[in-house]
Amino acid sequence: xxxIDGSKVRTIRETKGLTQLYVATAVEVTTDTVSRWENRKYxxxxxxxxxxxxxxxxxxxxxxxxxxxxxxxxxxxxxTISAQPLASRDPAHVPPLQTPGKRSLVRPxxxxxxxxxxxxxxxxLFLFHRQVDQEPEPTAMALQRIVAPHFIAGQPLPIFxxxxxxxxxxxxxxxxxxxxxxxxxLAASPPLSGKDSDDNTLKWLTKISGNGLITFSVVxxxxxxxxxxxxxxxxxxxxxxxxxxxGGDTKSVSGLHHWADTDGDNRISDEEILAVYDLVxxxxxxxxxxxxxxxxxxxxxxxxxxxxxxxxxxx
Amino acid sequence: MVKKPMPPFFIIxxxxxxACCLSLLEPAACQAxxxxxxxxxxxxxxxxLEINLANPVPASLIAQIALPPTARIATxxxxxxKIERGSNSVKWLLxxxxxxxxxxxxxxxxxxxxxxxxxVVLFRRQPDGSLVKVNAKKx
Numbered sequence: 001x002x003x004i005d006g007s008k009v010r011t012i013r014e015t016k017g018l019t020q021l022y023v024a025t026a027v028e029v030t031t032d033t034v035s036r037w038e039n040r041k042y043x044x045x046x047x048x049x050x051x052x053x054x055x056x057x058x059x060x061x062x063x064x065x066x067x068x069x070x071x072x073x074x075x076x077x078x079x080t081i082s083a084q085p086l087a088s089r090d091p092a093h094v095p096p097l098q099t100p101g102k103r104s105l106v107r108p109x110x111x112x113x114x115x116x117x118x119x120x121x122x123x124x125l126f127l128f129h130r131q132v133d134q135e136p137e138p139t140a141m142a143l144q145r146i147v148a149p150h151f152i153a154g155q156p157l158p159i160f161x162x163x164x165x166x167x168x169x170x171x172x173x174x175x176x177x178x179x180x181x182x183x184x185x186l187a188a189s190p191p192l193s194g195k196d197s198d199d200n201t202l203k204w205l206t207k208i209s210g211n212g213l214i215t216f217s218v219v220x221x222x223x224x225x226x227x228x229x230x231x232x233x234x235x236x237x238x239x240x241x242x243x244x245x246x247g248g249d250t251k252s253v254s255g256l257h258h259w260a261d262t263d264g265d266n267r268i269s270d271e272e273i274l275a276v277y278d279l280v281x282x283x284x285x286x287x288x289x290x291x292x293x294x295x296x297x298x299x300x301x302x303x304x305x306x307x308x309x310x311x312x313x314x315x
Numbered sequence: 316m317v318k319k320p321m322p323p324f325f326i327i328x329x330x331x332x333x334a335c336c337l338s339l340l341e342p343a344a345c346q347a348x349x350x351x352x353x354x355x356x357x358x359x360x361x362x363x364l365e366i367n368l369a370n371p372v373p374a375s376l377i378a379q380i381a382l383p384p385t386a387r388i389a390t391x392x393x394x395x396x397k398i399e400r401g402s403n404s405v406k407w408l409l410x411x412x413x414x415x416x417x418x419x420x421x422x423x424x425x426x427x428x429x430x431x432x433x434x435v436v437l438f439r440r441q442p443d444g445s446l447v448k449v450n451a452k453k454x
Contacts, residue, residue, distance in 0.1 A: 270377045270406070271446050274439050277375035277410055294408065298397045 001044045003066040004053070010038040012057045012064065018194040022205045025172060025237050026056035042066040140167035141208065143175065143234045144248035146279065148259035151252050152304055152311075154222030156186055157259050158287045159230060160279055161214040161246060170209035177202045177216070177232035177246065182224055188216035189286055205237060215280070215287040220254065222309060227253040256304045258311065260293055267301040268293060349373065352451035354380065354434030359426045364434040364451055366417040373438035378419055379406045383431035386423040393419070429453065 013023055020038075024031045027049055037043050037053075045053075054061040142164045151157040165171050179185060179200040194203040204214060220228070230250050235243040257264045260276050273293060280288050292311065296302045299313040349372060353365045364380050381404035382388065388398060388405060397406040405421045434451030 270437050271439075273408060274375055274377060274437065274446070275444065277408070278373075278439050278441075278444070281374035281411060297408065 002047050002050045002061075003042045003044050004037065004050055004064050005066050006038045006040050006043055009053065009057070009064050012059055013038075016057065016194065016196050016198075018057070018203070019205075022174075022193045022203070023053065023056045025205055026174065027052040028238050141165050141171050141173060141234065141236065143173075143214075143232075143246045145230060145232070145246050145250065147228075147230060147249040147252050148262060149249075149252060150255040150257050150264065151220075151228075151259045152256065153220045153224040153254045154309055155258075155311075156217045156219050156287075156289065157183075157228075157252060158215055158217045161232075162248075162279075163208045163212040163214065165208050165210055165212070170207045172205065172207045172237035174235045174237050174243075175202075175204040175206065175214065175232065175246075176234075176243075177230065179218060180228040180230060182226065183218040183220045183228055186217040186219050187287060188214075190214065213279070217287045222306075225254055227251050256306075258293075258296065258302065258304075261296075261302075266303060267299075268297040270297075273297045350376065350436055350438060350447070350449050352378070352434055352436045352449055353454055354432055354451035355454035356427075356429040356432055357420075360386075360423045362421045362423070362432050362434075364419045364436075366419070366436055368412055368414050368417065370414050371441070372412055372414050373441075375408065375410050376412065376436055376438035377406055377408055378417075379404050379435045379437070380419065380421050381433045381435075382421060382423055383427050386425050386427040388421055389424045390422045391420070392422075 013020070020031045020034045024034045027034070029049065037045060050064065051061055054064055057064065144162045144164070146160040146162060148157065159177075161175065161177070163173070179202060181200075185195075185202065188202065188204075190204065190206055192202055193205040195201070196203065202216065206212070206214065218228070228251070230252075232246040233243040234246055235241065252259070255264075257266065258268070260268055260272055262272055262275075263269070276288065276290075276293060280290070295313055296311070299315050301314040302311050303314065305312050349369045351367045355363055355365070357363050362380050362382060364378055366376075366378060381402055384403050386403065388403070391398075391405050391407075393407070395407075397408075398404075399406065407419055409417065432453070436449040436451065438447055438449075439445065440447050
């Protein structure tokens, strides 16, 4: 058990814009537990949970420990036999089952049995640890980022994170997506679980069964020129698996073409509009101006008017 | 009378035969298109495109009726369609359609021949997103 500093935990969590639900899910405890930890001055918690808590808060363990008594303490409240390693048990303490006259035979037999037990226990521990130490299996979840190759500065640019869950169960995911410099978040669906204002990282804690879509839209200043580079990671919540990078598109360059006009021919073709509708058929519709897109498709093309900061549709 | 059990060899042969039949049948089932269409002329001036959708239904599709160059487009049903003067055709964007039959029509101010009528349905096949073009059969 270790003693943590409840007020430090709360301060760090609030500074990083994390919810108690996010932290609770990452540590695999209830939100009530997190609340209790934060409200008590120096609660003693399991070291394993303290490590997970530090990981969820993205700090070192020492940063959340009680400064006065940061040395780990032994838990004397719940001593259990199963908690002791089998290998440490002393066979000499096993009460001997002896019969008069057979003492000399029973003792070596007991010693042998004890040795066999120790070897068996050591073997079991070795196999257990070998299994634990093995490289974690790759996650059954894959996340691909879809971002248009170009966008108009000052106009919304949607980014789609398409999740493909190959497992039969719903998977809780922690997703972190770093916003590139020069742009700001307009909206996100599902709503963010947290946002790190220091490095502009968006965070979601979401459960996905089958295929899912996470959408967010960003905007730059109208005079922005250059490219936006996106990066992010995903990790299964409640899992020892390491975080993996989000795949797919990473870069979008400012220009004079609507983001959905992927071939840059100043019109929205049948294929281009179908691609957008296929992508946002579920929850992502709010992130995209579908009316404008359909108007452009219905017309004969469009031009970007920088002085008016608007798209003119050619009828 | 004791019935003689079937030799293991025959059991293996039967299983192999069943597996072969299933492997032949399965691709046919998978390739069944979820979209089929028929185009026809009604009352000499109304072109109708009948689209049959089966599960899994595409998330969206585009349907198009092309009239002969001489037939002037008067009305469309449903409205809100894209009229392309160059090809004298009408396009509809159908969003989140359900399985079943959809009827789309164009009425011309002029009578025309069914031979010069055509219909097309476009959608993206999942999961690869490739564009599929279904030419409507003529009735």
